[in-house]
Amino acid sequence: xxxxxxxxVGGTLCIIAQIIVDNTKYVSGQILVMYVVAGVVLTAxxxxxxxxxxxxxxxxxxxTGFGYSLVKGTFSAIDEKGFIGIFTxxxxxxxxxxxxxxxxGYLASSVVKPKTKI
Amino acid sequence: MAKKIGPxxxxxxxxxxxxxxxxxxxxxxxxxxxxxxFDLIVDEDNFGDTFEKTEIKMHSKAIEIxxxxxxxxxxxxxxxxxxxxxxxxxxxxxxxxxxxxxYWGVYSACASFAESLQIAATxxxxxxxxxxxxxxxxxxxxxxxxYRTPLEQGSQSAITSQRTVTASGGAIIGQSKGxxxxxxxxxxxxxxxxxxxxxxxxxxxxxxxxxxxxxxFLATKTSFKDYDLVVTGDLANLGFNVAKDLLxxxxxxxxxxxxxxxxxxxxxxxxxxxxxxxxAGCSASVFCSYIYKLLDSKQLSRVLFVPTGALMSPLTxxxxxxIPAIAHAVQIAR
Numbered sequence: 001x002x003x004x005x006x007x008x009v010g011g012t013l014c015i016i017a018q019i020i021v022d023n024t025k026y027v028s029g030q031i032l033v034m035y036v037v038a039g040v041v042l043t044a045x046x047x048x049x050x051x052x053x054x055x056x057x058x059x060x061x062x063x064t065g066f067g068y069s070l071v072k073g074t075f076s077a078i079d080e081k082g083f084i085g086i087f088t089x090x091x092x093x094x095x096x097x098x099x100x101x102x103x104x105g106y107l108a109s110s111v112v113k114p115k116t117k118i
Numbered sequence: 119m120a121k122k123i124g125p126x127x128x129x130x131x132x133x134x135x136x137x138x139x140x141x142x143x144x145x146x147x148x149x150x151x152x153x154x155x156f157d158l159i160v161d162e163d164n165f166g167d168t169f170e171k172t173e174i175k176m177h178s179k180a181i182e183i184x185x186x187x188x189x190x191x192x193x194x195x196x197x198x199x200x201x202x203x204x205x206x207x208x209x210x211x212x213x214x215x216x217x218x219x220x221y222w223g224v225y226s227a228c229a230s231f232a233e234s235l236q237i238a239a240t241x242x243x244x245x246x247x248x249x250x251x252x253x254x255x256x257x258x259x260x261x262x263x264x265y266r267t268p269l270e271q272g273s274q275s276a277i278t279s280q281r282t283v284t285a286s287g288g289a290i291i292g293q294s295k296g297x298x299x300x301x302x303x304x305x306x307x308x309x310x311x312x313x314x315x316x317x318x319x320x321x322x323x324x325x326x327x328x329x330x331x332x333x334x335f336l337a338t339k340t341s342f343k344d345y346d347l348v349v350t351g352d353l354a355n356l357g358f359n360v361a362k363d364l365l366x367x368x369x370x371x372x373x374x375x376x377x378x379x380x381x382x383x384x385x386x387x388x389x390x391x392x393x394x395x396x397x398a399g400c401s402a403s404v405f406c407s408y409i410y411k412l413l414d415s416k417q418l419s420r421v422l423f424v425p426t427g428a429l430m431s432p433l434t435x436x437x438x439x440x441i442p443a444i445a446h447a448v449q450i451a452r
Binding site for chain 1: 144145146149162163169258259267268269270271273274284315317390
């Protein structure tokens with residue numbers, strides 16, 4: 001059952017993005033930003049947490065999940081450190097993801113070469 | 119001397135000859151319907167170290183092939199005219215630098231080949247040069263990097279988009295007898311219909327193509343029936359249909375001999391290329407291979423060649439700018 005919810009929630013988030021790609025002039029970078037901001041807003045309003053409890057990585061892996069982590073990290077840092085937590089919390093909570101993207105991106109680019117699509 | 123016969127049209131008193139052409143294409147283009155017409159088909163990823171260096175090498179090779187066919191030395195070229203789509207037209211500049219001869223770099227996007235032909239024809243007729251080389255190139259991957267997103271991002275392309283042709287075309291323009299000749303040309307004006315969709319360049323360029331074709335017809339008192347082939351540069355399926363509609367609305371309905379290099383270069387049903395081909399190398403390579411060979415073998419004797427260009431830059435697009443377009447027509451006779 002868990003797997004099913006992960007698939008359904010994650011898949012639905014991706015379908016929505018694909019519909020935006022196909023029907024609007026937004027380019028991928030704009031949609032990525034849209035998704036992160038949507039995740040931030042939904043989490044701040046308390047609407048994203050139930051989705052994460054239901055679907056786990058189905059809700060945290062898509063980019064809205066990055067917005068969710070930013071907000072959660074900020075909230076918990078505020079609890080711990082007070083005012084300064086507003087500035088440190090978001091990046092602290094997402095540092096593993098950001099660092100992994102950099103490291104694996106670098107590793108991939110040093111061993112493979114882009115090719116023209118045929 | 120050349121004579122102005124219309125608001126934008128010039129007739130050459132002594133027709134200028136296209137003595138020889140050379141064309142180099144990538145794998146995808148080689149697999150297309152015109153594959154057998156190209157002089158050389160290369161691996162677009164490994165012909166040079168990078169996509170840009172590959173394009174430079176393809177550009178230079180097209181000139182080399184054109185020179186070889188008439189056994190001409192590069193020293194006999196008084197002027198090199200060339201362009202491409204990269205910033206600071208580096209493909210043409212780096213390719214032509216090895217010849218160490220006078221050079222004019224030009225840019226009118228995918229209409230650069232026609233602009234180069236017009237400059238070479240005018241220069242030769244004015245007696246400023248006796249023999250010119252014109253060359254233009256584009257490369258799918260270098261253009262993606264320059265105008266769109268890096269290949270590594272794997273972005274999906276829109277259904278209205280076209281595929282930039284990886285190819286180069288070079289021609290030697292001179293005065294020898296017996297070769298196809300440039301008899302007149304119409305220099306396009308910038309036509310801006312306020313199109314803003316950079317994923318649909320064919321539609322943005324169609325009004326410019328229709329305008330230049332009609333302007334040329336009126337100035338030369340000709341129409342579609344006076345040509346064996348009227349061929350635009352890279353409107354591809356969608357833009358070509360828009361151009362046909364625009365021409366029909368001006369009364370040009372019998373246009374069976376109207377075609378487009380972007381439609382000719384790929385098989386849009388079998389190849390995954392969106393609406394068809396685009397890019398400066400599209401019209402240049404199709405002209406320097408297929409069209410020139412048909413002219414040379416007298417299967418075509420009157421051609422109106424109308425490359426089309428979209429003159430925006432990534433910066434103007436980011437600032438919500440429109441897509442100004444241009445089309446230059448060159449009338450060639452055998």
